[in-house]
Amino acid sequence: MSSEITTTAEFLSDDPVKRAPLVDPRLDYHSVTETVSAIAERPKPPKAWYAAFAVALSLTLMLFALIGYLIVEGVGVWGNNNPAFWGFPIVNFVFWVGIGHAGTLISAILFLFRQKWRTSINRFAEAMTIFAVVCAGLFPGIHVGRIWFAYWLFPVPNQMEMWPNFRSPLLWDVFAVGTYATVSLLFWYFGMIPDLATLRDRARSRLSKILYGVFSLGWTGSAREWHRYERSYLILAALATPLVLSVHSVVSFDFAVAQLPGWHTTIFPPYFVAGAIFSGFAMVQTLMVPARRFFGLEKIVTMRHIENMNKVILATGSMVGYAYGIEFFIAWYSGNPNESFVFLNRAFGPYAWAYWIMVSCNVIFPQLFWFKKIRRNLLITMVIVMLVNVGMWFERFVIVVTSLSRDFVPASWGYFKPTAVDLLMLLGSFGLFFTLFLLFLRFLPIVAMAEVKGVMPHDHGPKEKGAPESAGGER
Amino acid sequence: MTNGAPRTDPPLHGIVAEYADPEALKAAAARVRDAGFKKFDCYSPFPVHGIDPAMGIRPTRLPWLILACGLVGCFGALWMQWWMNAVDYPFMISGKPLFSLPANVPVIFELTVLLSAFGAFFGALILNDLPRLHNPLFNLSRFRKATDNGFFLAIDASDPGFEEGKVKTLLGEGAVGVEACYDEDPNEELPPAFWTAGLILFLVALVPLGLAMKSRNSTSKAPRLHVFTDMDFQPMFKAQRASALFPDGRAMRLPVPGTVAVEDVAVEGPAETGKENGAWLAKSPVPWTVSNLKAGRKAYDIHCAVCHGATGRGDGPVALRARELAEAKWVAPTNLLDARIRGLPPGQVFDVITNGIRNMPAYAAQIPVEERWMIVGYLKALQRSRNATIEDVPADRRKELK
Structure with missing residues (x-):
């Protein structure tokens, strides 16, 4: 089609003279629609999808069975006990909330910064955010013990005539995570309406016509609709940007506002936010690299996207490493013996194994992304991002458990041991996450088609490239 | 939607024209605007840049609506926290003041964002007249391309300057195709069963509220009905009784193995x-x-x-x-x-x-x-x-x- 760029190699070149196209320039509007819609429209997904779904669904069912057991039996089925009352549930909560940050970051912050490469991956990342927040919200909900009183978390009028304490960081958490879940869902759904309309217009079966029809709300893509839609989307992005930074800051207040050594530090909000972005990007990468191969999206989610994501992982991983270092510096510089003890205990105490897993996975391995060859190697990328996922879980484990298990009074020290229920619930939360994600891959537009079409070179490139194929030569 | 021949001569909804690319659409939009039409719209699979001035669309009032929602969230959150924690149920903690702004900032921020986001989402939908279950444009099979790769312009038949022949000529210039769109079901409505079911559900939903109101306003000798019986069921142990709390069923606990009584120490x-x-x-x-x-x-x-x-x-x-x-x-x-x-x-x-x-x-x-x-x-x-x-x-x- 074009005389300038015809091969993938040319497309991927980094020649600064040429303006790098964001999607493969050999695609036109219709082939974008085809490529993306075909995934949701296949009458039957591939066998691998069924296999993955069976595994994920059985893990999800196990999770809900364990929650039932927990409710019947009480929180004693977990390893949480004096002195570490915040065990796996809170570790898992912080882990999943952190992962949930990348979606909105990609969608909102990169949108505001006009980073148009985000269009190919934002839907993906936003979906991941929603599902991660679902997993995150689950754990504090069941951690309250008597879950039928979980409504006490909210300021609802009740027969006790009491209100929650708004000065507690735990209540701030309720509002922050609740707002984040709601706004992420709205943002995701709002962005999806035009693409749901595309699926509606292509639907063949009666059921999909009705369902896509209802959820696309009668969208026609009129200029007046687009006008308000774009303005609203921009404002939602502008709202979500400070929100995404606030959520993990508030989560870090759960720790930083307590007086416990190792928690009571002012570095926590930025450190948590950097860690959240780091873990979120790693999770997006974990899902995107296989899905892109699996669904033939290589032309839309290009190597350039993978490389950009790896650069963000490198940058945020280094920030996290810096935070680990500065924590030690402050522990020494403060001259506070409790603070110094906590950090020496983390690195060399009974949980040293967890600490060094965390450091090697989060700080050392991502440094390999300095090398371009590694950034562009899918296999090594997958290995590193998997390690980051592991490392970031251990980061939360180290923060929660080491500080709680050895605080001021040596007489109350203990060693936290998870039970089988703890470990299986963690596994089950991954099952829930992947179940939702696989359903998303099966039934919804996994790439923001309207946005991708919007960044295709119709304005800057040669005319015929922007023309739809059906009417290509008529003009 | 296109179910065979239309019944008795459906009313004309408007004239729809398809264009090959965004540039042609913009040119057509500018012609229609200059011809004095108001009730027309362009349809495209993605937002076309420069279409707003070409059509003469003025900036939306949506940002003001969102600002209003955000202010409600901000001051609502402030008022709520003050009233709940300092007035209605004062929280006295370590002699600290009942109300202090810094601790209330996170919730104020979150609710500001939440209500603004509601404003942005629902405001955009309401101003766009969505959700809409029925739109005559969907009767045209050609129009399905509007969400794929087609660029359309439609002039509404209710526009005062509408004249079928004139409009077709106006739109035909540079178009891939021009078609008339008929409103085949102008009075299409939801089936009556929908409303019946809705009414029944609404009435059923009132029953618990009615029961609650009744018990609040009457007296009874029966103990109160507790939904959650946690306070009624208190499995604390009494000496020499059975207890469900321990696996061996005894309330009296045996001493830990190896325990020695004080008087036994030689x-x-x-x-x-x-x-x-x-x-x-x-x-x-x-x-x-x-x-x-x-x-x-x-x-x-x-x-x-x-x-x-x-x-x-x-x-x-x-x-x-x-x-x-x-x-x-x-x-x-x-x-x-x-x-x-x-x-x-x-x-x-x-x-x-x-x-x-x-x-x-x-x-x-x-x-x-x-x-x-x-x-x-x-x-x-x-x-x-x-x-x-x-x-x-x-x-x-x-x-x-x-």
């Missing part, structure tokens, strides 16, 4: 009783070396000095405080420097520490046997030092004291 030797053959020991079984006496001093300062005072005069802080309060039942601690106490054999002093005397409690549980003997040794040294004469000092060092 303390019968002279070193443990301070007595031998009925007489108080005159010599400590623990040698009074310098290091032992220092350990005794440390233990004395911990256990004894609070009442007896650091010098043994019976002027420890507890004794002074009791004197100050003029406690009627208070038995003042003995002045350990008294001649009578000085004359007591070490075994008897040991016995007093071990078993207590008058108001003084027994220290057997707190202080190990060896340490008790060390305290006795230190006490003897203390008594001696407080009643020493110049003769007690070695002859060659007496000069240093003068």
